[in-house]
Amino acid sequence: MKVLVTGSCGFIGTNVCLFHLKRGDEVVGIDNLSRRGTEFNLQVLKNYSKFRFYKVDIRDLKAINKIFKLHQNFSIIYHLAAQVAVTLSVENPIEDFEVNILGTLNLLEATRRYQPKAFFIFASTNKVYGGMEHIQIKLKDDKYFAVKYPNGIDENFNLDFHSPYGCSKGAADQYVRDYARIYGLNTVVFRQSCIYGPYQFGIEDQGWVAYFCIQALLDKPITIYGDGRQVRDVLYIDDLIEAYWLAYKKRKKVLGEIFNIGGGKENIVGILEFIKYLEEKLGKKILYKFAPWRPGDQKYFVSDNTKLKKLLSWQPKISFEEGVEKLLLWIKQNKCLIDRVIK
Numbered sequence: 001m002k003v004l005v006t007g008s009c010g011f012i013g014t015n016v017c018l019f020h021l022k023r024g025d026e027v028v029g030i031d032n033l034s035r036r037g038t039e040f041n042l043q044v045l046k047n048y049s050k051f052r053f054y055k056v057d058i059r060d061l062k063a064i065n066k067i068f069k070l071h072q073n074f075s076i077i078y079h080l081a082a083q084v085a086v087t088l089s090v091e092n093p094i095e096d097f098e099v100n101i102l103g104t105l106n107l108l109e110a111t112r113r114y115q116p117k118a119f120f121i122f123a124s125t126n127k128v129y130g131g132m133e134h135i136q137i138k139l140k141d142d143k144y145f146a147v148k149y150p151n152g153i154d155e156n157f158n159l160d161f162h163s164p165y166g167c168s169k170g171a172a173d174q175y176v177r178d179y180a181r182i183y184g185l186n187t188v189v190f191r192q193s194c195i196y197g198p199y200q201f202g203i204e205d206q207g208w209v210a211y212f213c214i215q216a217l218l219d220k221p222i223t224i225y226g227d228g229r230q231v232r233d234v235l236y237i238d239d240l241i242e243a244y245w246l247a248y249k250k251r252k253k254v255l256g257e258i259f260n261i262g263g264g265k266e267n268i269v270g271i272l273e274f275i276k277y278l279e280e281k282l283g284k285k286i287l288y289k290f291a292p293w294r295p296g297d298q299k300y301f302v303s304d305n306t307k308l309k310k311l312l313s314w315q316p317k318i319s320f321e322e323g324v325e326k327l328l329l330w331i332k333q334n335k336c337l338i339d340r341v342i343k
């Protein structure tokens with residue numbers, strides 16, 4: 001089969017490409033290489049003869065159309081390219097709008113025009129639910145928890161786009177869903193919690209699990225936004241890719257659907273708790289400082305994965321401890337290079 005991956009050299013994109021390349025599939029990748037670390041990931045992907053790469057910006061509809069005309073019959077289109085940082089979206093909301101909304105619309109239009117049968121996967125975010133300020137939050141063991149949501153947040157929770165990033169991803173999420181209704185495209189939306197794993201060059205503002213691990217291993221300080229008592233459910237990349245793959249295999253069941261996806265209540269971790277965990281695991285003190293809360297930051301987000309379990313029989317397989325071990329190993333093996341990339 002042949003698949004298209006936008007954002008192919010980013011964290012999730014690289015892992016998705018590798019999954020297909022290792023299966024022997026043809027992979028067409030699109031990326032503008034704007035994210036740090038993407039050049040490194042590109043070199044890894046170039047080791048595979050079935051990988052074809054286009055350095056293209058998803059805002060450029062002409063270039064996108066050209067690729068779609070050239071390559072017929074994508075079985076799956078993974079739309080992962082995005083402006084991913086909340087703080088950058090506040091600094092430059094127009095660019096954020098253009099990449100996340102116009103870029104997504106370009107991909108949907110090219111799909112509608114040239115490859116309407118392709119299965120279209122969109123990586124959305126739990127940020128579409130906003131800061132969730134109205135839910136009752138309590139503090140226990142220096143971590144927040146949501147009193148009425150012991151199983152997490154499901155897809156019926158009110159949308160409340162907050163921050164330009166929340167707005168642009170939320171609008172794109174709704175466009176992708178609506179293209180299934182209005183044009184009959186085969187789309188599915190995944191509202192992802194924190195995903196982590198190898199090939200993730202985490203930064204202060206995005207990809208915090210990898211950011212913490214990289215900073216800790218390289219003896220650099222960590223910035224924590226807010227008070228560090230926030231709680232997240234973290235999901236290892238292989239589990240996310242398994243959900244994407246199951247969605248494709250059982251596509252008739254999921255067309256036009258939206259899924260929350262994360263580590264769920266079994267893989268919950270607080271920000272400060274994670275630092276303590278790393279300190280014990282690595283046997284060293286980690287330097288950290290606090291910065292103000294970012295707009296729309298949730299005190300608690302845990303994904304209720306029930307819908308995914310019901311429709312796709314999916315659930316996370318890789319525990320938090322196991323996943324962090326794999327991530328640390330990747331960082332250790334590529335320490336010199338990562339050190340150069342993040343300078």
Ligand SMILES: NC(=O)c1ccc[n+]([C@@H]2O[C@H](COP(=O)([O-])OP(=O)(O)OC[C@H]3O[C@@H](n4cnc5c(N)ncnc54)[C@H](O)[C@@H]3O)[C@@H](O)[C@H]2O)c1
Pocket residue numbers: 006007008009010011012013030031032033034035038056057058059079080081082083084099103123124125126169191192193194195196207
């Ligand atoms: N990693 C997570 O925890 C997480 C959580 C929720 C949602 N998501 C979503 O998943 C997707 C992938 O995230 P990621 O963590 O791999 O981020 P990433 O930054 O590693 O990957 C995004 C890729 O898109 C590319 N890109 C950015 N702007 C582009 C443009 N205009 N044209 C072409 N390419 C462009 C970047 O160079 C990068 O390679 C994003 O849509 C993100 O919003 C990620």
